[in-house]
Structures are given as structure tokens and as C-alpha cells.
Amino acid sequence: MKPIKTVILIGAGNVATHLGMALKTNGIEVLQVYSRTGKSAAALAQKLDSYCTTDVNKILPHADLYIFSVTDGALEDLLNEFTIENAFVVHTSGSLDMNILKNRNLRYGVLYPLQTFSKKVKISFSNIPLCIEAQDDEHLMLLMKLGRKISRKVEHITSPQREALHIAAVFACNFTNHLFAIADEILEKEKLSFELLQPLLDETLRKVKTHKPADVQTGPAVREDHAIMQKHLEKLSALPAYQKIYNFISQSIMESKGKNQKS
Amino acid sequence: MKPIKTVILIGAGNVATHLGMALKTNGIEVLQVYSRTGKSAAALAQKLDSYCTTDVNKILPHADLYIFSVTDGALEDLLNEFTIENAFVVHTSGSLDMNILKNRNLRYGVLYPLQTFSKKVKISFSNIPLCIEAQDDEHLMLLMKLGRKISRKVEHITSPQREALHIAAVFACNFTNHLFAIADEILEKEKLSFELLQPLLDETLRKVKTHKPADVQTGPAVREDHAIMQKHLEKLSALPAYQKIYNFISQSIMESKGKNQKS
Numbered sequence: 001m002k003p004i005k006t007v008i009l010i011g012a013g014n015v016a017t018h019l020g021m022a023l024k025t026n027g028i029e030v031l032q033v034y035s036r037t038g039k040s041a042a043a044l045a046q047k048l049d050s051y052c053t054t055d056v057n058k059i060l061p062h063a064d065l066y067i068f069s070v071t072d073g074a075l076e077d078l079l080n081e082f083t084i085e086n087a088f089v090v091h092t093s094g095s096l097d098m099n100i101l102k103n104r105n106l107r108y109g110v111l112y113p114l115q116t117f118s119k120k121v122k123i124s125f126s127n128i129p130l131c132i133e134a135q136d137d138e139h140l141m142l143l144m145k146l147g148r149k150i151s152r153k154v155e156h157i158t159s160p161q162r163e164a165l166h167i168a169a170v171f172a173c174n175f176t177n178h179l180f181a182i183a184d185e186i187l188e189k190e191k192l193s194f195e196l197l198q199p200l201l202d203e204t205l206r207k208v209k210t211h212k213p214a215d216v217q218t219g220p221a222v223r224e225d226h227a228i229m230q231k232h233l234e235k236l237s238a239l240p241a242y243q244k245i246y247n248f249i250s251q252s253i254m255e256s257k258g259k260n261q262k263s
Numbered sequence: 264m265k266p267i268k269t270v271i272l273i274g275a276g277n278v279a280t281h282l283g284m285a286l287k288t289n290g291i292e293v294l295q296v297y298s299r300t301g302k303s304a305a306a307l308a309q310k311l312d313s314y315c316t317t318d319v320n321k322i323l324p325h326a327d328l329y330i331f332s333v334t335d336g337a338l339e340d341l342l343n344e345f346t347i348e349n350a351f352v353v354h355t356s357g358s359l360d361m362n363i364l365k366n367r368n369l370r371y372g373v374l375y376p377l378q379t380f381s382k383k384v385k386i387s388f389s390n391i392p393l394c395i396e397a398q399d400d401e402h403l404m405l406l407m408k409l410g411r412k413i414s415r416k417v418e419h420i421t422s423p424q425r426e427a428l429h430i431a432a433v434f435a436c437n438f439t440n441h442l443f444a445i446a447d448e449i450l451e452k453e454k455l456s457f458e459l460l461q462p463l464l465d466e467t468l469r470k471v472k473t474h475k476p477a478d479v480q481t482g483p484a485v486r487e488d489h490a491i492m493q494k495h496l497e498k499l500s501a502l503p504a505y506q507k508i509y510n511f512i513s514q515s516i517m518e519s520k521g522k523n524q525k526s
Contacts, residue, residue, distance in 0.1 A: 073490060095491050114459065116466055116481045127462045155459070164453040165460075167495050168446035171505075172460050173467045174482025175512045176439045181476035181519060183431035190427040196377065196418070197428075197435050198472065199390045203379055204436045205468055209461065213444035218379045219437025227336060228358050232430050241515045242434075248511055249438045252504045256444060 001138055004064040004088075004146045008032045009048075010078065011069035012040040014117035015092050019069065020048050022125035022150040031063050056081045064088065065146070067111065072096050079104060088139065094166030097159045098133050109134030109143050112162055113151075116173055125150050131157035131165065182242050214256060221253035264401055267327040267351075267409045271295045272311075273341065274332035275303040277380035278355050282332065283311050285388035285413040294326050319344045327351065328409070330374065335359055342367060351402065357429030360422045361396050372397030372406050375425055376414075379436055388413050394420035394428065445505050477519060484516035 007028055009016045012035035020030050030048045035041035038054045045052035053059065056078070059066075066089040070078060075091060079101070082089075088107040091100070094114075101108035112131040115123065130147040132154055134140040140156065147154035157165065180201075184194040207216045220228040229250055236243040270291055272279045275298035283293050293311045298304035301317045308315035316322065319341070322329075329352040333341060338354060342364070345352075352364060353374040364371035373396040378386065393410040395417055397403040403419065410417035420428065443464075447457040470479045483491040492513055499506040 072488070095494055115463055116470075123466065127465075129459050129462060153462075157455075161453045161455055163494075163498060164449050165455060167498060168449045168455075169460060169463055170482055170495065171442045171449070171509070172446035173463045174480070174484065174516075175442050175508075176464075176467055177471070177476055177480055177482075178484075178512055178516050178519070179434045179438050179442070180471050181480065182515075183435035184476050186427050186431045186434070190424045192420075192424055192428060192431075194471070194476070196392050197432060199392060199416075200378055200432055200436045201439075201468055201471075202390075203386065204439055205464055207379075208440070208443050208457070208464075213440055213447050213457070217437070217440055217444065219433055219440075221437065221441075225335070231358060231426075232433065235426060235430060241511075241518060244511050245438075245508075245515060246434070248504075248507050249441055252445075252508060253437075253441050255504060256441070 001142060002064075004142055005029060006031050006063045007065045007067055008034065008059060008063040009044070009067050009069060010034045010059070010082075011067075012037070012044040013069060013071075015113065016067070016069035017044055017047070018115075018117050018123060018125060019067065019092065019111075019113065019150075020044060024048050026149040028146070028149065032060050034059050057083070059084065061087075065090065067092065076100065088142075090134075090143065094169070095163055097163075098135075099159070102135075107135060107139055109139050110159070110162065111143060111147065112157070114165060114169060116169075126152050129153040129155060131155055131162055133157060133159060133162070179245075182245070186239075186242075217253060217257070219253070221250040222257055224254060224257075264405060265327075267405055268292060269294050269326045270328045270330055271297065271322060271326040272307070272330050272332060273297045273322070273345075274330075275300070275307040276332065276334075278376065279330070279332040280307055280310070281378075281380050281386060281388060282330065282355065282374075282376065282413075283307060287311050289412040291409070291412065295323050297322050320346070322347065324350070328353065330355065338363065351405075353406065357432070358426055360426075361398075362422070365398075370398060370402055372402050373422070373425065374406060374410065375420070377428060377432060379432075389415050392416040392418060394418055394425055396420060396422060396425070442508075445508070449502075449505075480516060480520070482516070484513040485520055487517060487520075 008031050009020050012033055024030055030050045033041050033045040033052045041052035061084045066087050069092040072093050085105050090109045090111040092111055094112055098110050110133040113128050115128040128151055130151045132143045132147055134143055271294050272283050275296055287293055293313045296304050296308040296313055296315045304315035324347045329350050332355040335356050348368050351370040353372045355374055357375055361373050375394040376391050378391040391414055393414045395406045395410055397406055
């Protein structure tokens with residue numbers, strides 16, 4: 001099968017935008033951008049020197065690959081409207097099984113970039129792990145080759161693995177960011193800047209590059225310093241949601257410690 | 264008052280070790296190391312070309328500064344045994360008020376290094392913020408000058424601020440590490456490496472160097488994508504402690520979003 005040289009983006013959100021830019025920069029032609037919202041389709045098409053449409057029936061039939069980058073909830077309806085026979089389609093979702101694309105007279109796979117995209121923040125795509133899956137080896141190879149053009153880290157990841165990866169990413173990235181937001185709020189009340197914590201954050205991240213996270217756990221909970229934990233919980237009494245989080249994570253650290261020692 | 268040139272370390276744990284090494288490297292003489300445990304006192308004294316004792320009555324009386332770096336619970340008893348009159352003493356605790364040192368015929372202050380110390384992991388002290396507090400301006404200046412010898416970031420932080428900082432650090436560092444451990448465990452079950460998440464972690468940290476954490480929150484909770492959250496909670500049913508954490512942090516993210524939008 002000939003390599004992928006042309007793609008059509010179905011969707012114009014954060015993932016479609018970053019993916020489209022990376023593909024264009026690396027010599028893949030984006031023939032067209034589809035989005036239900038004319039404005040976002042036009043904006044992305046302009047960035048990519050491409051064309052746009054808001055009519056699913058006007059999606060061009062001759063692209064080597066159709067990248068569906070829409071919300072999980074919107075994908076199934078959109079697939080039902082998509083009528084190009086035997087097209088090669090992928091979705092970019094962390095949580096949807098590949099088989100949602102099966103039995104539709106399509107060739108199919110998954111292209112999931114493991115990254116957090118904010119419209120506000122620029123990002124270098126080449127460092128982003130691309131998780132690839134496909135209906136068969138032949139299509140897997142096509143996607144692998146395409147993936148290697150835009151990322152240095154392309155991995156074959158099955159649907160159950162991808163779901164685990166997505167959950168792990170929610171804990172390690174989305175939830176971590178919320179803990180940072182809580183810390184920021186606590187500091188703000190005492191007129192302190194979040195910047196003070198930066199060296200500590202750098203070190204927290206640096207440690208887990210070379211050690212298993214469970215092996216380098218520090219803090220009151222892993223020391224089972226109940227006096228300090230009690231003091232912190234009292235100080236958090238005006239912030240019951242954060243008090244709850246403090247309590248449950250501390251409990252979990254103490255339980256994990258037991259588990260690790262036993263094993 | 265003349266600058267601090269000699270110190271005695273009371274305690275030989277992680278903080279005392281890293282602090283002692285940094286002081287010695289920067290020309291401050293460590294006259295002696297006291298610890299209840301002879302072995303750890305001897306080990307640290309050897310590293311610092313110093314002397315050790317396990318007898319509180321043999322602590323030398325002529326040091327410019329006595330650094331009490333022991334657990335919060337042990338400090339008060341040790342202070343009661345410490346009989347050198349008018350000595351200049353500091354503690355290194357994140358959570359104890361400075362006033363624990365008051366009314367003891369001592370001059371006093373606090374020297375709290377805001378960092379996570381593991382015996383296994385080497386660290387450069389000069390990047391560690393040092394939080395300084397003292398009984399009066401004169402002693403504050405002495406500690407500031409000492410602090411600037413070993414760190415590029417020395418800040419005057421009051422006791423209530425220090426407690427807030429400590430709680431914030433528990434959220435942003437200790438709890439974050441536990442979230443990494445949870446992610447690692449979830450990935451391990453699917454035979455995936457935690458390393459896959461590294462670009463995502465780097466990006467999560469990079470974002471909060473230039474943005475307020477609450478402003479760059481991503482993930483299912485902030486999108487209020489209940490379908491994905493439900494799916495994740497089901498997948499976590501075999502890990503009830505993690506399911507609880509997933510649930511409470513997601514709730515908290517959704518509530519914070521409301522707060523931020525209102526304000």
C-alpha cells in the first residue's frame with residue numbers, strides 16, 4: 001500500500017489544530033478541514049493553506065487518511081453520516097475503543113497523541129508520544145510511518161492499554177495540575193507566590209525520571225506523622241473540599257506504603 | 264553582631280545532612296554533630312570533618328548558631344535538655360511556630376529549607392528556597408547573610424506563612440508524587456512504562472511556570488465530560504481507594520471551575 005501523503009481533518013479543535021500543523025510542517029498535505037462550526041473550520045483551514053467545509057457530504061473522497069478528531073460523544077453520529085466507502089479513517093480519542101470504527105465499510109485505526117493541549121500554550125509535537133493501533137499489520141505500518149514523520153516516539157498501543165494510559169494521564173497530569181491550583185490558592189491567602197514552590201516541583205519531577213514514584217514518596221503521610229497531618233487538616237477546615245482530598249490521599253499513601261513493604 | 268562562622272547540628276537526618284554539607288562547602292565550620300543515635304551522628308560528623316556526641320550535655324557552648332533539625336515531636340524535649348544560655352538557636356521545621364523557642368533564655372529563629380530530601384537522591388542546595396524568620400531584625404539579618412551563602416533564594420517568611428507553604432508543598436509535591444505512583448501502578452497492570460507519561464509531565468510543569476494553574480486546567484473534569492469520568496470510575500472499580508481519589512479530585516475541579524468563572 002502506498003504511504004499516506006494527503007489527509008483530511010474532521011474536527012477543528014485543539015488536537016486537530018496541533019496535529020494538522022505538525023503534519024503540514026512535515027510534508028503531509030491537509031486537503032480539507034471539516035467542522036460543524038464554519039468559523040473554526042475556516043480558521044484552521046487558513047492556518048493550513050487548506051479548504052474547509054461544514055457539510056459532511058462535501059468531504060472530498062480521495063484523501064489517503066481521514067482523521068476524526070472530535071469529542072467522544074460526537075464521533076458515532078458523525079461516522080453514521082460519513083459515506084466515503086473504503087476510506088482509511090482514524091480517531092484520536094484516548095478512551096474510545098478502536099472497534100467503534102468496525103463494520104462500517106471502512107479501513108480503520110487509532111492515532112492518539114498523549115499530550116495535554118491548551119490553545120493558549122505552544123508545544124513541540126516531536127516530543128509527544130503517538131499511540132497507534134490499526135485493524136491489521138498493513139495499516140499499522142502505514143500509521144507508524146506517518147507517525148514517525150511528526151513524532152520521535154511512536155508506539156503500538158492496544159485499546160485496553162490506551163484506556164489505562166488515558167486514566168494514568170488524568171491522575172499524573174490533570175489531577176496534578178489541580179493540586180498545583182490548590183497549592184496556589186493556599187499560598188495566595190498568605191500573600192505568597194506559587195513561584196516559591198518551583199524548585200520543589202522541579203525536584204519532584206526530576207526524581208521520578210530515575211526512580212519508581214512509590215520508592216521516593218516523602219511527606220507526613222509516608223512518615224505516618226499524624227501530629228502534622230492533624231494540624232494540616234485543622235488548618236484546612238475552612239476548605240472542606242481540599243480537606244477531603246488531603247485526607248484521602250494521605251490515607252492512600254499510608255495504605256500503599258503497607259502494600260509496598262509487604263511485596 | 265558578628266556574622267555566623269561556626270554552627271553545631273542537633274540532629275543527623277536528611278535535612279541536617281544536606282544543610283551541613285552545603286554549609287561546609289560554603290566556608291561555615293560545623294563544630295559538632297549531636298544525635299541520640301551514635302551511628303548517624305558519627306556518619307554525618309565524618310562527612311563534615313567534624314566531631315560527634317550523643318550526650319546533650321557535651322554540646323559545645325561556643326558555636327555562633329545551633330541548628331535543631333529533628334522531628335517536630337522530638338524538638339520540645341530536646342530543648343528542655345539543652346542548657347547553653349543565650350545561645351542562638353534555629354529549628355528547620357515547616358510546621359512548628361517560631362515561638363516554640365521563646366522564653367527559654369535563648370536567642371532564636373527559623374531556617375526552613377523548602378525542599379524534599381531523599382537520602383537516595385543528590386540535590387543542589389543553591390536552588391532551594393530558604394525561609395527565614397527570627398526574633399528581631401538583627402538576628403534576621405544574621406540568618407539572611409548565612410542563608411545567602413548557601414542559597415540563591417532566601418525569603419523572610421512568617422510562621423503562619425510557613426505553615427501555609429508547608430501545606431501547599433504537601434499538595435504540590437508529596438501528593439503529586441502519589442498521583443504519579445497511582446499512574447505507575449495503573450500502567451504496570453497493562454505492561455506499560457511510566458516513562459511514556461514523561462513528556463506529559465514535563466508539559467504539565469512547564470505550563471505552570473508561566474500560567475496560573477487554575478487557568479490551564481485540562482481533562483475530563485474541567486470539560487465536564489461525565490461519560491468519560493463514568494467510564495474511568497468503572498475501570499477503577501477494582502481499586503476503590505483510587506476510585507475515591509478520582510471522584511473527589513474531579514468534583515473539586517468542577518467546583519473550582521464554577522468559582523473561577525464567578526470571580
